[in-house]
Amino acid sequence: MSTDPADVTAYRASAHDAGEVGRLLHDFNTEFETASPGVNVLTGRLQSLLAGPSTIAYLIGHPAEGVALVTLRSNVWYDGPVALLDELYVRPHRRGHGLGTLMIDQLLADATASGISAIEINVDESDVDAQRFYERHGFSGRDPSTGERAFYYALEL
Amino acid sequence: MSTDPADVTAYRASAHDAGEVGRLLHDFNTEFETASPGVNVLTGRLQSLLAGPSTIAYLIGHPAEGVALVTLRSNVWYDGPVALLDELYVRPHRRGHGLGTLMIDQLLADATASGISAIEINVDESDVDAQRFYERHGFSGRDPSTGERAFYYALEL
Numbered sequence A, B: 001m002s003t004d005p006a007d008v009t010a011y012r013a014s015a016h017d018a019g020e021v022g023r024l025l026h027d028f029n030t031e032f033e034t035a036s037p038g039v040n041v042l043t044g045r046l047q048s049l050l051a052g053p054s055t056i057a058y059l060i061g062h063p064a065e066g067v068a069l070v071t072l073r074s075n076v077w078y079d080g081p082v083a084l085l086d087e088l089y090v091r092p093h094r095r096g097h098g099l100g101t102l103m104i105d106q107l108l109a110d111a112t113a114s115g116i117s118a119i120e121i122n123v124d125e126s127d128v129d130a131q132r133f134y135e136r137h138g139f140s141g142r143d144p145s146t147g148e149r150a151f152y153y154a155l156e157l
Helices: A015-031 A039-049 A099-113 A128-136 B015-031 B039-049 B099-113 B128-136
Strands: A010-012 A055-060 A066-073 A082-090 A118-124 A150-156 B010-012 B055-060 B066-073 B082-090 B118-124 B150-156
Touching (some): A010 A099, A015 A039, A015 A066, A066 B066, A082 A099, A099 A118, A118 A128, A128 B150, B015 B055, B039 B055, B082 B099, B118 B128
Parallel strands (some): A082 A118
Antiparallel strands (some): A010 A055, A066 A082, A118 B150, A150 B150, B055 B066, B066 B082
């Protein structure tokens, strides 16, 4: 990968970038030993999702070395939509160079400009580095009045 | 409230029920000393949201004594949408009679029938009763392989 600074600008992916997004998400899950439906299935879904209004992806690098995936939903407590940062991944050899920060900064700027009311993330208990990273970017994992955590629960159907 | 069993069937709210849903959500936040934009603002938003495909509410009782609010989003890891149970509330004098269970059961049945892939919930750390309630209904708050929690982080914009 070039070290040209122009190469390390985060940019919003279009449906044409579905293959690069799918490849990075697949490699993410493979690295962390999580099941993946495979690059082809992910790419097919992303071609459809990225063409719609509710899924946003950021890429960084040419070829892309990092991805952020965001989905939007309505929320009765806010005027604007709420964004969930589903995934943030940077390839191992490119970590520690601020690529995650560049993608988060772009997300925050775009979210503010487009009237998104809040951004949410689910972070694993043991992933203290990620917790610190998000705290540095203004996210809070504790209720401001009680200091308590919120736990994420799920049921697959 | 009548004790006629016909009165305690959970039913899906339409946009015409926005006022009842908004009143219950406002009372929920007031009871737990959380800010609310007020019944009128909530009702206005719900009239629009409940007319669309991505926000679902269940009510129970006539007049309604409980509400469940659900929003849908796309997710690249699944074929179908993912549902987030944003709120589940039963009026204090009606608690302990299984109204929450009736709403959850209806949600699970409808979600399965409509191809929803997963249901997610954020539960406060101290709300052990809610954690037990959701665990009884099949939800898990821990990673099945590591046993660890996922924490919910948020940033309001």
